[in-house]
Amino acid sequence: MTPAVVPRLARLGASISLEKDAGLGATFADGVYKDVSFSSGVGALVSDADVVLAVQPPAIEAVEAMKAGALLVSFLYGAANPTLVEALRDRKITALAMELIPRISRAQSMDALSSQAALTGYYAPLLGAVNMPRILPMMTTAVGSLRAAKVLVMGLGVAGLSALATAHRLGAITEGYDVRPETAEQAQSLGAKFVDTGVDARGEGGYAREFTADEKNHVRGVLSQHIADADMIITTAAVPGRRAPVLISADQVAAMKPGAVIVDLGAEGGGNCEGTKPGETVRAGPVTIVGPLDVPSALSEHASELYAKNILNLLASIVKNGAIKLDFSDEVIAATAVSHNGEIRNEAVRKAVETYASTNEKAAG
Amino acid sequence: MTPAVVPRLARLGASISLEKDAGLGATFADGVYKDVSFSSGVGALVSDADVVLAVQPPAIEAVEAMKAGALLVSFLYGAANPTLVEALRDRKITALAMELIPRISRAQSMDALSSQAALTGYYAPLLGAVNMPRILPMMTTAVGSLRAAKVLVMGLGVAGLSALATAHRLGAITEGYDVRPETAEQAQSLGAKFVDTGVDARGEGGYAREFTADEKNHVRGVLSQHIADADMIITTAAVPGRRAPVLISADQVAAMKPGAVIVDLGAEGGGNCEGTKPGETVRAGPVTIVGPLDVPSALSEHASELYAKNILNLLASIVKNGAIKLDFSDEVIAATAVSHNGEIRNEAVRKAVETYASTNEKAAG
Numbered sequence: 001m002t003p004a005v006v007p008r009l010a011r012l013g014a015s016i017s018l019e020k021d022a023g024l025g026a027t028f029a030d031g032v033y034k035d036v037s038f039s040s041g042v043g044a045l046v047s048d049a050d051v052v053l054a055v056q057p058p059a060i061e062a063v064e065a066m067k068a069g070a071l072l073v074s075f076l077y078g079a080a081n082p083t084l085v086e087a088l089r090d091r092k093i094t095a096l097a098m099e100l101i102p103r104i105s106r107a108q109s110m111d112a113l114s115s116q117a118a119l120t121g122y123y124a125p126l127l128g129a130v131n132m133p134r135i136l137p138m139m140t141t142a143v144g145s146l147r148a149a150k151v152l153v154m155g156l157g158v159a160g161l162s163a164l165a166t167a168h169r170l171g172a173i174t175e176g177y178d179v180r181p182e183t184a185e186q187a188q189s190l191g192a193k194f195v196d197t198g199v200d201a202r203g204e205g206g207y208a209r210e211f212t213a214d215e216k217n218h219v220r221g222v223l224s225q226h227i228a229d230a231d232m233i234i235t236t237a238a239v240p241g242r243r244a245p246v247l248i249s250a251d252q253v254a255a256m257k258p259g260a261v262i263v264d265l266g267a268e269g270g271g272n273c274e275g276t277k278p279g280e281t282v283r284a285g286p287v288t289i290v291g292p293l294d295v296p297s298a299l300s301e302h303a304s305e306l307y308a309k310n311i312l313n314l315l316a317s318i319v320k321n322g323a324i325k326l327d328f329s330d331e332v333i334a335a336t337a338v339s340h341n342g343e344i345r346n347e348a349v350r351k352a353v354e355t356y357a358s359t360n361e362k363a364a365g
Numbered sequence: 366m367t368p369a370v371v372p373r374l375a376r377l378g379a380s381i382s383l384e385k386d387a388g389l390g391a392t393f394a395d396g397v398y399k400d401v402s403f404s405s406g407v408g409a410l411v412s413d414a415d416v417v418l419a420v421q422p423p424a425i426e427a428v429e430a431m432k433a434g435a436l437l438v439s440f441l442y443g444a445a446n447p448t449l450v451e452a453l454r455d456r457k458i459t460a461l462a463m464e465l466i467p468r469i470s471r472a473q474s475m476d477a478l479s480s481q482a483a484l485t486g487y488y489a490p491l492l493g494a495v496n497m498p499r500i501l502p503m504m505t506t507a508v509g510s511l512r513a514a515k516v517l518v519m520g521l522g523v524a525g526l527s528a529l530a531t532a533h534r535l536g537a538i539t540e541g542y543d544v545r546p547e548t549a550e551q552a553q554s555l556g557a558k559f560v561d562t563g564v565d566a567r568g569e570g571g572y573a574r575e576f577t578a579d580e581k582n583h584v585r586g587v588l589s590q591h592i593a594d595a596d597m598i599i600t601t602a603a604v605p606g607r608r609a610p611v612l613i614s615a616d617q618v619a620a621m622k623p624g625a626v627i628v629d630l631g632a633e634g635g636g637n638c639e640g641t642k643p644g645e646t647v648r649a650g651p652v653t654i655v656g657p658l659d660v661p662s663a664l665s666e667h668a669s670e671l672y673a674k675n676i677l678n679l680l681a682s683i684v685k686n687g688a689i690k691l692d693f694s695d696e697v698i699a700a701t702a703v704s705h706n707g708e709i710r711n712e713a714v715r716k717a718v719e720t721y722a723s724t725n726e727k728a729a730g
Contacts, residue, residue, distance in 0.1 A: 027498055027624035027651075108507035115506050122504070126494045133392055133666035135487050137534065141480050142473035143674040146667050169502065169534050259392035259666050286392075301498035301624050302511050309508040 001053065003032045005308040010035060012315060013322030019045050026300035046070075051324070053311055063087040069341075071324060073311055075099050075112070078338045078349035079241050082356035085349055088339040094326065096314065096336040099240060100346070107332050110314040114158045115306035120295040121162025121236070124263045125151065125170060128232040131281060131288050133259040136232075137171025148173050152226055153192070154247050154272070155236035156183035159265055163234045164190045175226060197222045228255045235272035236265045244269030250284075258286040267291035366418065368397045370673040375400060377680060378687030384410055391665035411435075416689070418676055428452040434706075436689060438676055440464050440477070443703045443714035444606050447721035450714055453704040459691065461679065461701040464605060465711070472697050475679040479523045480671035485660040486527025486601070489628045490516060490535060493597040496646060496653050498624040501597075502536025513538050517591055518557070519612050519637070520601035521548035524630055528599045529555045540591060562587045593620045600637035601630045609634030615649075623651040632656035 001009070001023070006016055020038045021030060030038055039045040043065040046052050052066060054074035060083060066072070069092050076097035078085045088095045098112045108114070128151075129136055138148040151167040153160045156178035167174045168191040176187030177195040181202065184194035197219040201209065211219065227233060227248060237245050244266030253262070253275055266272035267279065275284035276291040283289075296303035317332065318324055328334055328345075337345045344350040366374070366388070371381055385403045386395060395403055404410040408430040411417050417431060419439035425448060431437070434457050441462035443450045453460045463477045473479070493516075494501055503513040516532040518525045521543035532539045533556040541552030542560040546567065549559035562584040566574065576584065592598060592613060598621075602610050609631030618627070618640055631637035632644065640649035641656040648654075661668035682697065683689055693699055693710075702710045709715040 027622075029623065111507065115508055118504065118506055119500065122500050122502075123495070126491055129491045130488070130495055130663070133664055135484065135664060135667055137487075137531075139483065139487070141483055141671060142476060143480055143671055143678065146670065166502075166535075169536060170531075171534060257392075258394065298495070299498055299500060302500055305511065306506060306508055313508065 001311075002026070002305050002308045003028055003034065004305070005312050006033055006036055008312055009315070012319045014051065017045055017049065023304070025297070026304040028301075028304070051315070055307065057081050057084055060084060060087045063091055063093060066091060066093060068092045069094070071326075072096070073098065073314060076338055077241060078344075078346060079352035082353040085338060085344060085353050086357075089342060089344050092342050094340045095338045096333070097338045097346075098310070098314075098336070100336040100338070101310075101314070102331060102335040104331065110310050110317070110332065112307050112310040115310055116296045116303060117158035118162045119299045119303055119306070120265060121159035121164075121234075122166050123295050123299060124159070124163045124234045124236075124265055124292075125167040125172070125232065127290050127292060128234065128261045128263045129170065131290055132232060132261045134231060136167065149231035150175065150229055151232045151234065152177065152195070152230040153187075153234045153236065154178075155265075156180070156187055157236060160234070160236040161186055161190060163236065163265075164192045167232070167234075168192065172232070175230075177223065177226070195222065195226050224252055224255065227252050228257070231257065231260050233260070233262045234265065235262065237272050238266050238269050242269065244272050246272060246274060248273040250274040253287055253289075254285045256285075256287045260287045262287060262289045264289060264291045265295070268293055366398075366676075367391070367670050367673045368393055368399065369670070370677050371398055371401055373677055374680070377684045379416065382410055382414065388669070390662070391669040393666075393669070416680070420672065422446050422449055425449060425452045428456055428458060431456060431458060433457045434459070436691075437461070438463065438679060441703055442606065443709075443711060444717035447718040450703060450709060450718050451722075454707060454709050457707045459705045460703045461698070462703045462711075463675070463679075463701070465701040465703070466675075466679070467696055467700040469696065475675050475682070475697065477672050477675040480675055481661045481668060482523035483527045484664045484668055484671070485630060486524035486529075486599075487531050488660050488664060489524070489528045489599045489601075489630055489657075490532040490537070490597065492655050492657060493599065493626045493628045494535065496655055497597060497626045499596060501532065514596035515540065515594055516597045516599065517542065517560070517595040518552075518599045518601065519543075520630075521545070521552055522601060525599070525601040526551055526555060528601065528630075529557045532597070532599075533557065537597070540595075542588065542591070560587065560591050589617055589620065592617050593622070596622065596625050598625070598627045599630065600627065602637050603631050603634050607634065609637050611637060611639060613638040615639040618652060618654075619650045621650075621652045625652045627652060627654045629654060629656045630660070633658055 017037045017039055020040050042062045046062055046066045051071045057076050072093050072095045101107050101111045134149055136149045139146045149172045151172040152175045153163045154177050156176050164174050164176050164187060174192035175195055176192045179201055187194045199215045199219055235247050237247055262273050264271050264273045264276040267276055271291055276289050278291045279293045281290045318326055326333055338349050344353060382402045382404055385405050407427045411427055411431045416436045422441050437458050437460045466472050466476045499514055501514045504511045514537045516537040517540045518528045519542050521541050529539050529541050539557035540560055541557045544566055552559045564580045564584055600612050602612055627638050629636050629638045629641040632641055636656055641654050643656045644658045646655045683691055691698055703714050709718060
């Protein structure tokens with residue numbers, strides 16, 4: 001929660017308690033918050049709250065300290081945190097998961113994954129640039145010109161497009177690649193070339209079709225060339241709750257230019273590149289692979305500013321005349337509600353919890 | 366020495382020996398050099414060389430292994446390295462110091478300090494950006510706009526102007542300051558505002574005049590305001606061989622915004638900022654101070670490319686028909702020659718060596 005968003009939250013009818021020093025890492029000392037009370041322990045903080053707002057999934061103890069029937073808004077990743085979901089269900093918490101905000105236009109202003117991805121994408125070329133033995137822009141000096149570096153971004157979602165924008169700003173020659181051909185125009189609007197593999201992935205009914213073995217080989221060959229040509233590669237492929245897909249193989253890494261850099265934004269999910277060590281910067285043959293974790297926390301001030309506004313917009317949509325009115329026919333509420341009134345409402349999460357529970361029973365039996 | 370420059374050096378009439386793995390740190394493996402021989406020990410490498418090229422001042426043992434009368438081209442910093450200069454004199458080495466290349470237009474293509482400063486300046490805002498909790502450009506998102514950051518560059522030499530250029534590329538609002546009013550136009554041509562203190566430093570005859578106490582206070586007040594307003598400050602004031610001047614005091618640091626970053630390029634000389642720890646990144650009250658050392662080595666590939674060309678241009682100017690012809694009436698040779706034929710030719714260096722020798726005698730007596 002940022003000092004600027006507090007009064008807007010108060011105007012919805014809330015009185016606001018913060019954990020002591022909660023904003024410190026994001027440059028906000030307690031003293032800059034107005035009309036806010038502070039508590040030291042999480043238990044004391046949440047015990048009389050009607051609404052609890054958080055970033056990371058809360059600890060089980062925090063859930064158990066909450067009032068029955070209270071509302072929790074946070075990242076939850078329920079399928080990966082079954083015991084947390086069980087606690088939320090048993091405590092009759094209404095839990096809205098920020099990672100489940102649907103990607104519809106009405107909910108864009110609540111979409112924390114997108115706003116954090118925009119920041120992450122901005123940061124990736126900077127991380128690459130400080131780990132590269134050459135500069136990104138063309139530079140003309142008295143002793144001759146230095147050529148601009150080539151930056152290839154693989155995966156053109158919000159993070160990938162934001163990365164292309166920063167790399168272009170820095171004067172690099174930029175290229176983007178994505179299996180979705182409709183991203184070509186977006187990449188081009190940011191000054192990048194789109195890597196055209198010459199294979200049309202569109203099948204019947206607008207869905208992507210399976211490639212033949214020949215096509216797969218051809219695509220791989222084209223990509224290998226662009227990978228070998230790049231001074232910096234930024235990969236951004238993530239599937240929430242699953243292992244990140246491998247986009248760059250060990251032999252493609254080995255064929256890269258000496259001194260080239262890969263910034264692997266898939267590191268959180270194990271990495272998009274063979275050789276990535278999540279959370280570390282490592283040498284792999286000729287290249288340096290940077291595998292950053294939790295990039296938004298490196299941009300804590302702006303990450304908090306955007307997240308606080310995402311949460312505010314979600315709350316504003318469910319508070320009417322100072323009271324919370326949850327409408328489960330609302331697409332946003334239906335999509336984000338993980339637990340409510342003693343039930344797990346999200347299909348995928350319920351399955352994950354059931355699988356977890358039955359595995360546990362078998363282990364106990 | 367880079368692989369691309371080797372053939373141009375050979376065309377001057379040289380046969381070239383390199384230290385084994387000399388280029389490895391700059392991405393050049395031994396295998397990519399053509400028509401070059403390799404030696405493992407420095408002694409074997411220099412013992413039959415007519416010309417020795419280096420980056421850092423050589424070790425005394427390397428000088429003693431050189432042929433009498435050979436030519437050495439390197440950074441030397443003779444006043445700070447009196448025993449090295451004595452060894453060069455006693456070995457009758459002709460030593461040309463790259464840091465003494467005069468700043469005249471004919472010698473621009475040999476000016477290694479300028480080419481390295483351009484790289485250092487490029488890198489500084491990147492170092493700052495990865496240590497800042499906010500982004501540099503304005504960013505428009507579905508949840509509102511993030512404001513662009515303010516970057517203040519103090520000291521507008523080659524490094525400072527290059528830093529302004531990178532910060533501007535990254536979308537920051539840029540400001541430059543220098544005591545020399547003629548730098549205003551250069552800063553403005555890079556999209557920056559020039560901090561106008563309202564005090565004209567020009568005295569009679571075009572020289573800078575001494576400020577009155579009132580003027581000093583006024584200038585300090587204006588700068589304090591710009592310092593307090595900045596999200597990132599890059600300082601670039603260095604006086605070769607002397608302690609770097611302090612541009613930002615501890616109380617000015619304390620008044621800065623939480624989360625602001627100072628990148629102190631004066632760190633090599635002790636720092637332009639109270640609180641800088643050379644070679645470290647430290648928290649100082651509300652801000653982070655980055656004190657990088659030897660920035661060009663972080664950009665080793667391009668730093669080597671430019672330095673190799675600087676050296677090539679210097680050599681090309683003194684080699685006629687495959688033979689070295691030193692003309693001491695040539696402004697460049699006169700300025701850079703530290704030792705020749707058993708004499709110390711540079712006035713300032715000779716004084717430093719004499720002072721050092723007499724201090725040693727006294728200590729011994």
